[in-house]
Amino acid sequence: SQQGEEDPQALSIQEGENATMNCSYKTxxxxxxxxxxxxxxxxxxxxxxxxxxxxxxxxxLRVTLDTSKKSxxxxxxxxxxxxxxxxxxxxxxxxxxxxxxxxxxLIIQP
Amino acid sequence: xxxxTQSPKYLFRKEGQNVTLSCEQNLNHDAMYWYRQDPGQxxxxxxxxxxxxxxxxxxxxxxxxxxxxxxxxxxLTVTSAQKNPTAFYLCASSPGQGAYDYGYTFGSGxxxxxx
Numbered sequence: 001s002q003q004g005e006e007d008p009q010a011l012s013i014q015e016g017e018n019a020t021m022n023c024s025y026k027t028x029x030x031x032x033x034x035x036x037x038x039x040x041x042x043x044x045x046x047x048x049x050x051x052x053x054x055x056x057x058x059x060x061l062r063v064t065l066d067t068s069k070k071s072x073x074x075x076x077x078x079x080x081x082x083x084x085x086x087x088x089x090x091x092x093x094x095x096x097x098x099x100x101x102x103x104x105x106l107i108i109q110p
Numbered sequence: 111x112x113x114x115t116q117s118p119k120y121l122f123r124k125e126g127q128n129v130t131l132s133c134e135q136n137l138n139h140d141a142m143y144w145y146r147q148d149p150g151q152x153x154x155x156x157x158x159x160x161x162x163x164x165x166x167x168x169x170x171x172x173x174x175x176x177x178x179x180x181x182x183x184x185x186l187t188v189t190s191a192q193k194n195p196t197a198f199y200l201c202a203s204s205p206g207q208g209a210y211d212y213g214y215t216f217g218s219g220x221x222x223x224x225x
Contacts, residue, residue: 003152033213033214035214040198040219040221041218041219042114042116042200042202042216042217042218042219043153043200043202043214043216044216045213045214045215045216048212048213088152088153096155096158096166096168097143097145097155097158097168098143098155098214099152099153099154099155099169100145100152100153101152102150102151102152103152
């Protein structure tokens, strides 16, 4: 599988603000997944968006996918301190395991 | 509750020693994976298994070995051939893989340190 590239590498915002992070990839996909990792913990699956979907919501999360630009974005609305974590995207659909980039490190300031 | 259990949480290895990291899942998932994470880095795939008694090398398999004798278990052995094994190791599972991928469930990880 190919590796997604998250941008920015680090993001610091005030609590209550919205956080947006982006993911780019190189070749066509069947789906794209977003994960969260709290410091020293395993990854937690947040959302999967399929290639025929343009937008998907889950609680305070909104994910978009633009297959023509080979990019995706993750929006976290009304951020909370508990949202402080690293966020990874994973372009999926290959026969082998998912590949993860360096992620976006999000810090929510109180 | 269903999930993935990795043990131990912390492991110390002496030079030249083989160590085995345990990964057990009770989710009835077919596919299992091992990743390595170095500080400030992404996850790199070591090995994966889509079915019992079958496994495939990932991007960084050298110095590692695995077995998949049971659906629930996918242990990883870090051999003495792995020259820089200090890292955070994560095990994951999914119902299956292919065109309709599913989200992965991860364990809490094992932090391996060479002493």
